[in-house]
Amino acid sequence: MKKNLLALTVVSALLPLTACQTASNQSPMEPVSAVESTSEAKKLDEITQQYFDEALALNPLMATFVGVHKYDDEFNPPLSEQFLADVKAFEKNYLEKINQLDPSKLTGQNWLSYEIFKYDRQHALARMEFHQEYMPLSQMGGAHTYFAMLGSGQSAQPFNTAQDYREFMQRAKGFADFMDSTIVYMKKGVDKGVVLPKPIAEKVLPQLSSHVVDDVSQSVFFAPLTKLDTLENISEEEKTTLKEEYVKTINEVIIPAYDRVYQYMKNDYMDDTRSSVGLSALPDGQRWYEYQIQTHTTLPLTAEEIHEFGQNEVKRILKEMRAVKEEVGFEGDLQAFFKHLRSSDEFYFDSEEAVIDAYTNIKQKIDARLPELFSLFPKAGYEVRAVESYRAASAAGASYQPPAPDGSRPGIFYINTHNLKAQPKFLLETLSIHEAAPGHHFQIAIQQEVEGLPQFRKFNNYTVFSEGWALYAESLGKEMGMFEDPLQWYGRLVDEQLRAMRLVVDTGLHAKGWTRQQAIDFMVNNSSMSESDVVAEVERYISMPGQALAYKVGERHIRQLREEAENKLGEKFDIRDFHKQVLIDGGIPMPLLTEKINRWIESQG
Structure with a gap:
């Protein structure tokens, strides 16, 4: 799954170059007392877990995709100045919290988590200097495609109980509100000169119109109803009621939400799209591309x-x-x-x-x-x-x-x-x-x-x-x-x-x-x-x-790290061990991976 504006910045995972360079100067291997390390590590765990939990509350769709189902009845909040301000305040708050820790008292994975978390927050705040929210939909993704994936019954949204069906119907109302907010923000983008290139907007239109159907049984959102008939934990009477409510939701909430955005983009927005295609053509576009x-x-x-x-x-x-x-x-x-x-x-x-x-x-x-x-x-x-x-x-x-x-x-x-x-x-x-x-x-x-x-x-x-x-x-x-x-x-x-x-x-x-x-x-x-x-x-x-x-770029960097390891370790080099070292800590920025592999090479000598 690719992330875009839908995830906003609350689960931003990318840190800036300067952060990576700074990180490489701090050794995770320096000895500290066990008491100091345990105390600081506990604070770190608490901060990062609190952040994760609160981020999912701000981003219910991400919660569903990562297997947390307590927000399955909610959609992400509509785009608004208040919501964007809340997200910025959220990121600043956690940057301030992580800055209160002393990284010299952290080792190993804890030190790595500290570095990643701190600069994720810095990067998230830097991201908000630009205005992707003015282009909330593209042919590569957006609320219109993520919601259809969930509603197809073939993705992360569960459809196993009567409650599951009711939660999705409630989520559909939030989706409609979000889609209405995309119209508001596309209009703001028109005023600010931050709009989609014409060929991109043209590709979004059929993605929207494909969900505007006269026969509800032809909608991708109808698919979960075929599963409903097979569920033995729901009475026949309740199935009948659920189906009526579900069909009504598709007809009166979901289809109109897609149609409103489609009609706006087709009849108004297309006239305001741009002939240029590069990011540098937008206001502050060169810095944005950097x-x-x-x-x-x-x-x-x-x-x-x-x-x-x-x-x-x-x-x-x-x-x-x-x-x-x-x-x-x-x-x-x-x-x-x-x-x-x-x-x-x-x-x-x-x-x-x-x-x-x-x-x-x-x-x-x-x-x-x-x-x-x-x-x-x-x-x-x-x-x-x-x-x-x-x-x-x-x-x-x-x-x-x-x-x-x-x-x-x-x-x-x-x-x-x-x-x-x-x-x-x-x-x-x-x-x-x-x-x-x-x-x-x-x-x-x-x-x-x-x-x-x-x-x-x-x-x-x-x-x-x-x-x-x-x-x-x-x-x-x-x-x-x-x-x-x-x-x-x-x-x-x-x-x-x-x-x-x-x-x-x-x-x-x-x-x-x-x-x-x-x-x-x-x-x-x-x-x-x-x-x-x-x-x-x-x-x-x-x-x-x-x-x-x-x-x-990533392939070249990993290949260079492997070649360096092979050259330095000679007969001691084991390709299986190298691959384990690359993968075992999850995704990390290339400079941190470099430091990690260099330390592994030293430990093998």
């Missing part, structure tokens, strides 16, 4: 150096693609090879079922190879599913949803089957490794399962760590005995090329004034991706500035 780079990489990088790194990687990977072209005996240049791969039916599945079956089958092959490289495994399993139809048109090609913390729901590896030509067979191995095992599923599920880890860290998300790890996991494919078929290796190169192009395109769009078409042309010319897939990718980067930088 913040986004810092947010998603946690490293001291500029747009210019990232752009250059990306250009160099694109050229390198193209050279490796040419080598594959020669290996398979294709006659013609690389562009002809790309065209062949885009257009030939042999490289694509012919049905949604075939896609899901292929990814389910490859799971077994990958799972059998993992013990060679890993000693630490998640307890939770995962399953492969197709992306739901109501969000497939604008969703990413693949994604991962974490398992329920209580074990009641497995992780989900989503494959988008909306456009079968966007799911070539040669991506089968690399995409499975990235999204599932040992990529996102390993990293996120293990993070949730680590015993003794403070709850605020169990559900933290650092893009550079999570996506960097998943791309690094792809690079392990040959070590796992995968990519033996040259076209499957080409698939790995396709994925790596996508991440390299992202470095160029994201910085191009948001720092160098590139147009949407310029970005599309660059990706089409340097890959075999279908144009429809390229368009979806480019529009994703427009909507989520800086997020796409994290993959390649």
